[in-house]
Amino acid sequence: MTKRMFALLSVLVIASMALAACGTGGPAAGSESTLKIVSSLPMTGASLTQTQTIVNAMQLRVDQAGGKACGGKYTVTYEPWDDASAALGKWDPAVETENANKAAADPTIVAYLGTFNSGAAKLSIPILNQAGPLAMISPANTYPGLTHFVEGQTEANEPDVYYPSGARNYARVAATDDLKGKVIANFLVSQNIQTLYILDDQEVYGKGVADSVNAASTAAGITVVAQEGYDPKAADYKALMTKISTSNAGGPPDAVFLGAIVDNNSAQVLKDKVAIMGDNETVRFVGPDGLYTAALIEGAGDAAEGAFATTPGLARKDLGEAGTKFYADYAAKFGDTNEPYAILGYDAMSAALKAIEDVCAAGGDPTDRAAVNDAVFAIKDFEGALGTWSFDENGDITLPFYLVGQVQGGEYVAFGTYTP
Amino acid sequence: MNSSLFRRFVRPIIAIAVIYLVLLIGPVASLDFPVIVSSIKANPPQLVQFLIIGLANGAIVAIIALGYTMVYGIIELINFAHGDVYMIGVFTALTTLSLTGTLTSQDPAYIAFGIFIALVVAIAVCAGLNAAIEKLAYRRLRNAPRLAPLISAIGMSFIVENIGLIWAGQSWLVPSFGTTGGGAQKEFPDLLSRMFRNMDLDPNLLASSGLGLRFTIKDLLVIVLAAVLMIGLRFFIQKTRLGKAMRATAQNRDAAKMMGIDIDLVITATFLIGGGLAGAAGLMAGLYNNNAWWFMGFRAGLQSFTAAVLGGIGNITGAMLGGFLIGLLAAFSDGYLNARWTNAWVFATLVLILLFRPTGLLGEQVGQKA
Numbered sequence: 081m082t083k084r085m086f087a088l089l090s091v092l093v094i095a096s097m098a099l100a101a102c103g104t105g106g107p108a109a110g111s112e113s114t115l116k117i118v119s120s121l122p123m124t125g126a127s128l129t130q131t132q133t134i135v136n137a138m139q140l141r142v143d144q145a146g147g148k149a150c151g152g153k154y155t156v157t158y159e160p161w162d163d164a165s166a167a168l169g170k171w172d173p174a175v176e177t178e179n180a181n182k183a184a185a186d187p188t189i190v191a192y193l194g195t196f197n198s199g200a201a202k203l204s205i206p207i208l209n210q211a212g213p214l215a216m217i218s219p220a221n222t223y224p225g226l227t228h229f230v231e232g233q234t235e236a237n238e239p240d241v242y243y244p245s246g247a248r249n250y251a252r253v254a255a256t257d258d259l260k261g262k263v264i265a266n267f268l269v270s271q272n273i274q275t276l277y278i279l280d281d282q283e284v285y286g287k288g289v290a291d292s293v294n295a296a297s298t299a300a301g302i303t304v305v306a307q308e309g310y311d312p313k314a315a316d317y318k319a320l321m322t323k324i325s326t327s328n329a330g331g332p333p334d335a336v337f338l339g340a341i342v343d344n345n346s347a348q349v350l351k352d353k354v355a356i357m358g359d360n361e362t363v364r365f366v367g368p369d370g371l372y373t374a375a376l377i378e379g380a381g382d383a384a385e386g387a388f389a390t391t392p393g394l395a396r397k398d399l400g401e402a403g404t405k406f407y408a409d410y411a412a413k414f415g416d417t418n419e420p421y422a423i424l425g426y427d428a429m430s431a432a433l434k435a436i437e438d439v440c441a442a443g444g445d446p447t448d449r450a451a452v453n454d455a456v457f458a459i460k461d462f463e464g465a466l467g468t469w470s471f472d473e474n475g476d477i478t479l480p481f482y483l484v485g486q487v488q489g490g491e492y493v494a495f496g497t498y499t500p
Numbered sequence: 501m502n503s504s505l506f507r508r509f510v511r512p513i514i515a516i517a518v519i520y521l522v523l524l525i526g527p528v529a530s531l532d533f534p535v536i537v538s539s540i541k542a543n544p545p546q547l548v549q550f551l552i553i554g555l556a557n558g559a560i561v562a563i564i565a566l567g568y569t570m571v572y573g574i575i576e577l578i579n580f581a582h583g584d585v586y587m588i589g590v591f592t593a594l595t596t597l598s599l600t601g602t603l604t605s606q607d608p609a610y611i612a613f614g615i616f617i618a619l620v621v622a623i624a625v626c627a628g629l630n631a632a633i634e635k636l637a638y639r640r641l642r643n644a645p646r647l648a649p650l651i652s653a654i655g656m657s658f659i660v661e662n663i664g665l666i667w668a669g670q671s672w673l674v675p676s677f678g679t680t681g682g683g684a685q686k687e688f689p690d691l692l693s694r695m696f697r698n699m700d701l702d703p704n705l706l707a708s709s710g711l712g713l714r715f716t717i718k719d720l721l722v723i724v725l726a727a728v729l730m731i732g733l734r735f736f737i738q739k740t741r742l743g744k745a746m747r748a749t750a751q752n753r754d755a756a757k758m759m760g761i762d763i764d765l766v767i768t769a770t771f772l773i774g775g776g777l778a779g780a781a782g783l784m785a786g787l788y789n790n791n792a793w794w795f796m797g798f799r800a801g802l803q804s805f806t807a808a809v810l811g812g813i814g815n816i817t818g819a820m821l822g823g824f825l826i827g828l829l830a831a832f833s834d835g836y837l838n839a840r841w842t843n844a845w846v847f848a849t850l851v852l853i854l855l856f857r858p859t860g861l862l863g864e865q866v867g868q869k870a
Contacts, residue, residue, distance in 0.1 A: 126681075126683035126684035128680075128681050128683055129683075166662060169683065169794075169795050308838055308839050308840060309839060310839045310840070311842055313795075313799040314842070315785065315789055315799065315800065316557060316789045316791075317839075318553045318557075319550050319553045319831040319832075319834035319835045320834040322553065322835060323546075323834065326542075326543055342684055347684070347687070347791065348685060348789065348791050351687075351790055374679070375680040375684035375685075377678075378677070378684060378686060379684050379686060379793075381676065381687035381689065381790075
């Protein structure tokens, strides 16, 4: 190619790029008044059981709004994105980063509902923080360091390290692990547990919740025999359980707490615990919300009977009118569900839609990401499906209720509602 | 570098450095000798318990390792899909047990019969799958550069894993797979214990010893079956005509061809036997750990490949030895150290052993280069 032709081509390419830029950068015409909301959740692997119900609930909420906002001026579309890969079988750092960058680059996206895993949020918050900032609302993240500092549980530079622009853009409807620890300790005390052995899967979520249970149980007067990390890919844990069976002055502890998600071989841990130390009546088994799923019961079979797990939210029987209506509407469309995250997904979507409406009501432009983000943080005394709640200045929900469920007859049933 | 120089000076220095580091950093990673000694003293029978657990887990690793080592011995290919063939073995066994009604049966004789049928089916399916993988992904690349079949092996591994992922979601085959999809672990019912209980026997064979030890029928079956399979395989390799042909092909493929050995047949037979062993290991692992998971082949494959290298690649006795060693190391680390560090200690030990015996414990048995 000659030099002259190259120059001509370059000019053409640049000109076409400039024209294209004019097209998207122009003032919002009638056809372009679309607001897009995306979710980024792991939809490949064991978590799909939980994330599918979140996506269903979010879709339900958008459908109930008729896919419109601000009195019909804007069309609201919802796209569920997957942040997992088949290669890992769970959330993949590369995919989550890619999702965040994709969202940052699409100007029609005004809210990013995710993530499911706290480790994933660590990657996407800073990217979206510098893209507007674009508001993130998580239905599931519980690691406290994403929003606030907790002595001994979060890193010294958290949470500021996630917000390079200085503004906050991340809120969540799930209660955080630092509260979860206290809730579980309160539950253990109520069950007369005196000695506790703690295992964790060595991930941000699992170790985080195990650390907070450790601190809160010790403070509540429970003897923590030891806290240990386990290999989430091992074939079995019989040797580990044999050691635990004599760890408490020659005998087993009263209870074993497992800080883990179900993808990390939790069913095998539970099965080997029962095989070596006896059923869940003899030595109690307690897990966090990551284990509050039918997938644990299908994996562990009879060994799951009697196991406890906590989850954010109220016992269904304790929910208000809006919550009861949510479950009825959900059941009508997708069939009944006992997965606890569904209602959180619903309120996360509700919060995003409310923020858009609030911007319009104040005469603002809902395509302005920063305005939507400010409106998310301004949500106060919101009548959601969970109850009446607000976001505090850190973006944390002010309704820290926890449900403790117990496996009875092959499914989780509500055992009681506990508070920090 | 001159290898004798390496042997004389560099290796001892590295060894001293490693020992120093172990003693220095050991307690951080919970390798604290006084603590370990005191916990052994506090409960001596537990040492035997960890030995039993380690042997049983090692037996499964060892049988999978046989498949790696045989294939590598003959065509010098790391068959990355081998661990996943083992996973398919678990699912095949579980599905067969379900379709024959064994999963819900309470009759000890019928359970024993069902397990036998599952063993035969798992061996047949995995042998066929492994041979099909060879024909599909490796045969055409036999004379290609070494990296090409390696990449296609990784590809096959992903394909087989995804077959497992789909399989685990088919609850019409096995009702207990449930409704949560194929991603999570699925239960493999504890049939052997049920069988024994229904015969009014205690599944724990050492229950009456009073030592508080557990040596269940499951441990016994796994260890015995591993030993039988290994002795059978050794006999086959050493004494039969086909075994002899295999050894000849491993030593020098071209010379074997000149002697009239059908190379394709020998290689197919190797993959059939390796796959069949993986299928048997799948049933054993299912019965022992009571777990079926689409991802279980990955770690099993990694451990067995390590076992094969540790014992000396291509060496059948070595693969067994390596498998048992890895099982024991993991059990003792879980038992006396912190489980958080188990993988670190297992692989650190392996590095140390390979440093002194680069060809593995019993030496490599692969082809001589012309």
